[in-house]
Amino acid sequence: MARRDKRVRKATESGLIVGRIVMNRKGYGFVESPEGDIYVPAKHTYGAMNGDTVGVRAHANRGRPGRAGVVAKVLERANETLVGRFERHGRVGVVVPSDARIRNDVFVDAAHTADANNGDIVVVRMTAYPTRHTAAQGVIEEVLGPEDTPGIGIEIIIREHGLRTGFPEDAQSEAEGIALDIKSALAEPGREDIRDWFTVTIDPVDARDFDDAISIERVDGRVRLGVHIADVSHYVPWDSAIDSEARRRATSVYLVDRVLPMLPEELSNGICSLNPAEDRLSFSAVMDLSNDADIESYRLFPSVMRSDRRFDYGQVQRMLDGEEPFPDAESERLLREFARVAEAIGKRRVARGGLDFETVEAKVRLDEDGKPLEVVIRERTQATNMIEEAMILANEVVAGHMTRAKAPMVYRIHEDPDPEALAQIALVLKEFDYPIKDVHGASPQTFQRIIKFAHTRPEKRLINSLLLRAMERARYTNYLAPHFGLASDAYCHFTSPIRRYPDLLVHRLLRAQLFGKLKEEQIASMAEELEWLAEHSSDMEREAEAAENESVRMKLCELMAEHIGEEFEGLITGVHSFGLFVQLENTAEGLIHVESMADDYYRLDAERFMLFGEEHGKIYRLGESVKVRILDVSVGEGRIEFELA
Numbered sequence: 001m002a003r004r005d006k007r008v009r010k011a012t013e014s015g016l017i018v019g020r021i022v023m024n025r026k027g028y029g030f031v032e033s034p035e036g037d038i039y040v041p042a043k044h045t046y047g048a049m050n051g052d053t054v055g056v057r058a059h060a061n062r063g064r065p066g067r068a069g070v071v072a073k074v075l076e077r078a079n080e081t082l083v084g085r086f087e088r089h090g091r092v093g094v095v096v097p098s099d100a101r102i103r104n105d106v107f108v109d110a111a112h113t114a115d116a117n118n119g120d121i122v123v124v125r126m127t128a129y130p131t132r133h134t135a136a137q138g139v140i141e142e143v144l145g146p147e148d149t150p151g152i153g154i155e156i157i158i159r160e161h162g163l164r165t166g167f168p169e170d171a172q173s174e175a176e177g178i179a180l181d182i183k184s185a186l187a188e189p190g191r192e193d194i195r196d197w198f199t200v201t202i203d204p205v206d207a208r209d210f211d212d213a214i215s216i217e218r219v220d221g222r223v224r225l226g227v228h229i230a231d232v233s234h235y236v237p238w239d240s241a242i243d244s245e246a247r248r249r250a251t252s253v254y255l256v257d258r259v260l261p262m263l264p265e266e267l268s269n270g271i272c273s274l275n276p277a278e279d280r281l282s283f284s285a286v287m288d289l290s291n292d293a294d295i296e297s298y299r300l301f302p303s304v305m306r307s308d309r310r311f312d313y314g315q316v317q318r319m320l321d322g323e324e325p326f327p328d329a330e331s332e333r334l335l336r337e338f339a340r341v342a343e344a345i346g347k348r349r350v351a352r353g354g355l356d357f358e359t360v361e362a363k364v365r366l367d368e369d370g371k372p373l374e375v376v377i378r379e380r381t382q383a384t385n386m387i388e389e390a391m392i393l394a395n396e397v398v399a400g401h402m403t404r405a406k407a408p409m410v411y412r413i414h415e416d417p418d419p420e421a422l423a424q425i426a427l428v429l430k431e432f433d434y435p436i437k438d439v440h441g442a443s444p445q446t447f448q449r450i451i452k453f454a455h456t457r458p459e460k461r462l463i464n465s466l467l468l469r470a471m472e473r474a475r476y477t478n479y480l481a482p483h484f485g486l487a488s489d490a491y492c493h494f495t496s497p498i499r500r501y502p503d504l505l506v507h508r509l510l511r512a513q514l515f516g517k518l519k520e521e522q523i524a525s526m527a528e529e530l531e532w533l534a535e536h537s538s539d540m541e542r543e544a545e546a547a548e549n550e551s552v553r554m555k556l557c558e559l560m561a562e563h564i565g566e567e568f569e570g571l572i573t574g575v576h577s578f579g580l581f582v583q584l585e586n587t588a589e590g591l592i593h594v595e596s597m598a599d600d601y602y603r604l605d606a607e608r609f610m611l612f613g614e615e616h617g618k619i620y621r622l623g624e625s626v627k628v629r630i631l632d633v634s635v636g637e638g639r640i641e642f643e644l645a
Contacts, residue, residue, distance in 0.1 A: 008053070009077045016055030016072055022523040023101040030067065033055045044070040047130040050101040051078030074129070081125050083159045085147060086116040086140070091602060094506070095124045095138065100157050101639060104130045112139035119492060121147050123159050128263040144282040151370050153554050153635065154257055161547040166250055167264050170241035175264035178235050180271055182279050182304055185234070192517060194281050194284065197569060198330050201274055202387050204378075208259065210274040210497040214390060216337045223289045223298060223341050227306050227394035230272045231281040233262070237527045242267070243504075246535070247284040250331040252499035256551040259372050261499070266319040267536040268498050276310040283507055285394040285494070293344035298397050311335075332430065342386040345393055353444030353487035356380075357451065357464045357626035364555040375586035391495045398510060399492035403480055407513040410502045410526040410534050412491045413481040414474040417442075421470035421505055428466055431608055432459060444487040459623035461583075475538040476502050478530035493579055502537050505530070553638045558589040563631040567645040572624045575611055577604040579622055580641055582628050590640030592628065597644065599603065603630040 005498050008018050019033030023405070027042030031054060038058050040048075048054050053076040056069035082102065091635050093116070100616075106124050116122050123142035130136040144155050144533060158165065168177070186193055193345060199213040215226035235244045246262050253260040261268040284303040288296050309331055318324035319332075320339055326332035361378040390503035394414070402409040422439045429450065430437050436450055454463040473484065483491040494510070497503040512523040574581030579593040584642040600613030602620075609622035620626070628642035 005359055007117065011055035011073055011075055015053075015057070017058050017069070018053065018055050020078075021045070021048050021050065021052050021054050021071070023048075023103070025100040026138050027103050030295040031071075038067050038069040040069055046071045046132050047076075047104075049077070049079055049104060050099065051491070052076065053078070056552065068266065077126070077129060079126065079142070081123050081159065081162075082138070083121065083123055083144075083156050086113070086118065086120045086122045087455050088113075088118045088142075093140070095122060095140070098350055098409065098636065099160055103497055104136045106136045106138045107208060108138055108140055109232050110242065114140040114143055116140050116143045117146075119146055121145060121149075121156060135527060144189055147636075151257070154255060154370075155546050157255070157550050157554070158260070159187055161258055161543050163253055163543075163547060164227055164245075165260060168241065168245055171245040172264055174241045175266040178266065179564070180279065180281075182281075185281050185304060188302065191281075191302040191304065193286070194226075194228070194282075194303045195279065196225065196307065198334060199226070199305055199307050200309040200331065200334060201276070201307050202311045202313060202316055202383065205314055207312070208337055209261075209268045209272070209498050210307070210310065211272070212387070212391065213274045213305065213495050214334070214338060214343065214387075214410075216334050218337075219288065223291070223337065224286060224340060225270075225338075225390065225393070226284055226286045227390050227495065228274070228282040228284045229394075229495050229507075230274055230498055231283045231302055231507070232267065232272050232504055233249075233283075233511060234281050234302070234479065235267060235272065236263070236504065238508065238522050245499055246504065247536075250501040250537040251544045253544040254548055256364050256548075257366055257554045262501065263498060272498055274307050276307045279304060279306050283494075283510075285286070285397055287393065287397060289341065289345075293341060293342070293348050293399065295393075298401075301400060302511065313381060313383040313387075316386070317381045320382060338386055338390075339382060341428065342389040345389040346385060349486070350448060351387070353448060355444055355447055355451065355485045355487075357468055358460060359464060359468070359477055360461065362552055364559065366555065372555045374507075374557065374561065375588075376584065394645070395492050395494050396486075396488055396490065398491040398494040398506065399488075402492070402506075402510065402513060402634055403490045405513050407518060408509055408530060409478070409480075410492060410505045410509070410537075412475050412483060412493050412502070412528055414485045414491075415472040415481070416484050417470045418472060425466055425470050427607060428463075428609060428622065431621070432463075444484060459571070462571060462623050466571070473538075474543070476534035478534050500537075502534065503531065550638065554635060556586070557633050557635045557638055560630060561635060564633060565629050567627055567629050570626055570628050570642070572620060572626060575604065575609045575620070575622050580611065580626075582626060584628075588640060590628070590630070590642045592644060593625075593640045598633070602634055 011018050017033045017035055019031040019036055021029045021031045023029040029040045033037040038056050048071045049311055052074050054071045055073040055075055058067045058069040069219045082097050084097040087094045091110045093113045121144040122140045124138040124139045125141045128137040128506040144152055197215045199215045201210040201213045203210055211230040213228040218225050249262045253302045282303045282305045285300055287298045290296055319326050363376040363378055365373045365376055389478050426439050439458045454460045481491055492506050493500055493503045494506045497507050512518045569586045570582035572580050579591050582590055583589040600616050602611040602613050611620045627645040631643050631644040632641040
């Protein structure tokens with residue numbers, strides 16, 4: 001880390017602009033820097049590969065808006081290994097990267113091909129990176145198999161994103177040796193026995209681990225809402241073998257066909273999971289609320305709990321809607337009261353400007369061989385909102401508590417939207433004739449009004465998506481700053497320590513603060529590392545999200561490849577000089593290339609987000625519904641081509 005910082009400092013002192021280069025499939029790239037994006041033509045990348053940290057010498061750009069530049073130095077390489085197709089050429093092998101953004105073939109000596117056959121998908125470790133005058137070189141360290149092997153696409157995604165699969169022997173051994181000891185746990189200072197509290201878990205129907213549970217009761221005219229979280233920190237001390245591996249992963253990764261857990265299954269699906277009718281160690285945030293959900297008092301403490309019921313979102317929604325009976329009177333009492341309280345919590349959050357984006361999640365259902373069968377669209381419901389509101393409230397209570405205590409902490413922050421992105425949103429809102437057109441410097445309340453106005457309109461999903469893209473990414477930090485999307489002054493992640501490393505850090509820090517142990521050697525050592533741990537966790541979260549999205553897109557492409565020639569209704573989600581991006585109802589997105597629009601010569605009106613035909617005047621606008629026919633699908637590239645039907 002220090003060596004990297006030194007290289008960055010020297011590059012900056014020599015007048016270079018430092019940033020991460022993001023390559024395009026066509027060979028050019030953009031360097032993301034604090035001074036804005038800098039365009040780098042393909043001939044001036046000089047051996048830089050996608051994701052590398054580079055120093056750029058920038059200059060005015062005549063051919064396009066903004067600045068252009070030349071890569072002067074590669075400061076840090078992003079790719080120690082690459083995945084690609086092996087091709088044998090005499091005594092020399094060549095690996096052609098499967099990531100189209102990496103255009104440098106890697107040459108492999110015949111002695112280092114690991115018995116790869118022509119056409120195999122392999123993992124190659126880089127031994128020499130490309131320069132202006134020399135090619136990339138490497139050695140093959142893993143052969144995944146022929147490119148038509150079932151499931152190999154997901155294996156490629158796992159390797160391309162550097163995701164970890166199996167656990168090291170020492171971490172696995174530690175996990176297998178952990179046992180539940182309720183008697184010893186209850187002897188710990190401050191831990192309370194709440195096994196007689198009626199608690200339930202509410203999760204997706206296919207959830208395998210349960211890290212949060214809910215309790216609700218009426219006490220002295222107030223509502224006592226309990227959010228009980230799996231006490232992972234009890235089993236995973238700082239710098240243990242399990243902790244070191246969890247730290248590297250930083251998050252569980254939910255690919256379309258599997259989960260790569262942050263913790264070994266003995267913990268994530270076993271001793272830490274709040275399974276029904278089993279004693280479990282937990283960390284409780286218990287909040288006394290007024291009838292309109294104002295927090296009047298709270299308590300934070302380690303606990304021992306026993307979940308009484310395991311519900312899924314669909315069940316809860318059907319019960320609340322009267323489509324399915326409640327299993328017992330106690331469950332009905334809790335769920336009805338929880339629904340009422342969550343609605344009140346949500347109203348308070350929205351009133352202060354918290355955003356409620358109307359998003360959908362595409363769940364691709366697979367058969368036992370990994371073949372996609374159908375797409376199930378998951379939308380937000382009253383049941384999902386109930387859990388979301390409770391978790392947000394608990395996270396805010398913990399963040400506020402640690403802020404007031406002036407204790408070391410890992411926060412979740414969300415900065416104000418990018419002004420340039422807001423300018424684009426303003427143009428879209430003007431084109432759609434929304435009553436709110438000026439969003440420059442807008443408050444969260446303004447965004448909420450836009451979302452509300454879009455609610456009943458056909459372009460609802462598009463507007464929500466555009467607003468989300470305009471937002472900065474939420475991230476972890478070791479300092480306090482507001483969360484724009486939640487309109488929260490202090491926010492953290494406390495509620496999912498089974499699958500997120502920052503939550504595990506928060507549990508340790510909170511426990512130490514509550515019991516006066518912040519200065520103990522282990523906690524003090526951990527507190528010194530919070531800055532890089534927060535940055536690393538943010539990076540790994542982005543990597544996981546990218547891999548998850550790619551895996552879904554791959555299976556969507558596999559599914560749509562079975563429907564070439566068929567027609568579908570879709571929504572125009574992007575308008576460019578080269579064509580129209582269209583999203584189908586199942587969230588699959590593809591391109592209508594302008595060359596296939598042979599009935600006219602179409603030009604781009606960038607300010608009005610439309611293509612218009614010069615001769616016949618036909619117009620295609622952003623947000624418009626169109627009927628398309630599937631022309632071609634490339635599963636490997638995640639690409640779907642449409643034509644107008």
